[in-house]
Amino acid sequence: MGMPISLALRRGEEPLADEVFGWLRWVDATFSTYKSDSEISRLVRGELRPHHTHPLVREVLGQAAALVAPTKGYFDIHARGQLDPSGYVKGWAVQMASELLLARGSHDHCINAGGDIRAHGRNAEGRPWRIAVQDPQDPAEIRWIIETEDLAVATSGTYARGDHVIDPHTGQAALALSSVTVVGQDLALADAYATAALAMGTDARHWLSMLEGYDAALIDAGGGTWSSIGWPCEDE
Amino acid sequence: MRRVILTLVVTAAVLVLLLGYKTASLKSLPTVAIAPTSNSTSKAGTTKGTKTIDGAVVQTQFGPVQVRVTIKSGKLTEVVPLQLPSDRSRDQEIASYSVPILRSEALKAQSAQIDMVSGATYTSQGYIQSLQAALDQARGA
Helix, strand or coil: CCCCEEEECCCCCHHHHHHHHHHHHHHHHHHCCCCCCCHHHHHHCCCCCHHHCCHHHHHHHHHHHCCCCCCCCCCCCCHHHCCCCHHHHHHHHHHHHHHHHHHCCCCCEEEEECCEEEEECECCCCCEEEEEEEECCEEEEEEEEEEECEEEEEEEECCCCCCCCECCCCCCECCCEEEEEEEECCHHHHHHHHHHHHHHHHHHHHHHHCCCCCEEEEEECCCCEEECCCCCCCEC | CCCCCEEEECCCHHHHHHCCCCCCCECCCCEEEECCCCCCCEEECCCCCEEEEECCCEEECCEEEEEEEEEECCEEEEEEEEECCCCHHHHHHHHHHHHHHHHHHHHHHHCCCCCEEECCCCCCCCCCHHHHHHHHHHHHC
């Protein structure tokens, strides 16, 4: 997936890492827009018909398409006329990996793919997972620490090395917000909501506060913070 | 230069991720004792309370790794790679991964209890031996 992926597992469960990384490599080979022979790339070029794609490709594209309306068009994998499901695939792939691990009997694990995290159970010290959210304007600073035994955490933002999120309605870079973090049960949704919220800019606070089952916190371009009522932690 | 014996959990994951290899799981690898070599240096910065420390050069199975840390008023503020395993075709890729990862490590190092970091770009879990060596050297110095 072109990014570092880290996986924390219990001692003795190392063979599961092979399955997880095998799965993530398959996702990358199938969905990556950077790989010319991926199904997505071939779909885009018209070399592959939608009904000939892998069932999981159809499932992902369907799920992502269903998010256009709830996000008021701010999450749109067909934005600007080009199919790019990457914003959904990353969170979905990690969520699937976590469910794979649960099915294999791993109830204590934490997966981090480029800042999108799914945590279950407890860490090696027997405590709930502690997940820090960086301040994008100063990556050495922590803004929040989330403690959890069952949560998906997705952050979308404009960090020093990241690409800007584009507002699909205007085609311009969304600059009002520096980062948005969304937490909940499904990492694919959390990821899509965080991306949509970042693109929304100042209107994101209201929209995020209306989300069912998901909470959020954000940092605006001026460094100010906001969090939803159910946001699970204090500011650091 | 005082020699300090350090014990840390070796998580090769960050290094292997940097180099694109299949990785073993984190937190399940054996502990390893390392000592900073005598070529590690510690310079007190001219700014009050700032220290720059070069960690030990750690020989990994992929090549040498060394990082430099900056500590301001007791807080880790910067981590940069001085030496990474050199492989011409992958130098750029490694460099582009390493800085955000090392920053994330610096952030986690400020509070030993952080497990993962959520951020918009590349973040990763695990300790790099050289970073840990530099940090422990800073605490001990």
